Amino acid sequence: MSGRHILITNDDGIESDALGPLADALAPLGEVHIICPERNWSGASHSITLFRPLRCRPTMLRSGQPAFMTDGSPTDCVRLAVLGFLRQKPDLIVSGINRGANLGDDITYSGTVAAAMEGLLSNIPSIAISIGAFGANIDFGPASAFAALLARNIFERGFMSDALLNVNVPATAADRILGVEVTRLGKRNYRDQLVERLDPYGNPYYWVGGPAVSEEAEPGTDVAAMRVGKISVTPIALDLTSHALIEDLASWDWGWSAPIEVSAR
């Protein structure tokens, strides 16, 4: 133990079988704390709980490690940890390993990435890590080992910038992974469809969904790196300002030339 504290959280929930291998891989680098949502929050983005209390109960992973589970979101997990639930503020936050890649536009939906954003907002080095597969029997070994490698780099280099690291690992054996590429966000194309069906009482319900399809992948992007079987590491900053538009917008006519109509009923 180096006296360092590492927080693991996720958006897939406390039952994810990725947590055990990840915790094992990070254990040599510091004391590992696990706080995860008690259910799956995939797609919850950066939501926080405001108008009800949070419960945080001790539990144990199927693989045996002690952990805590909350009825809050992934971001709530980080806020709990950072604001005092853990006696020591974490030195590193690792969110994942998420089932399913988080590439390009995915990060605007991702609870996995949002937890790392919350870590960054709390001035803690943060990693979001995802694997390019869904379903059962995924080998989380290579992704866990890479998370540990990245953590070692962060601790040794004193990484603290205005970015989190969004990591995607191909779901293949370690010797089939073709390297590591530092990337920018690519473009993700979704084939979402609105499906209308009838419930047993004859009332319609709706289901929006579909696979992510990435036809074109520009070189240098996370999408392209993953497609050729490389681990992708993307630094993500939180300033969403379109700097290119600032000057253009400033030249618009902002005068209140027309009277504002107020209609009362």
Ligand SMILES: [Mn+2]
């Ligand atoms: Mn997820």
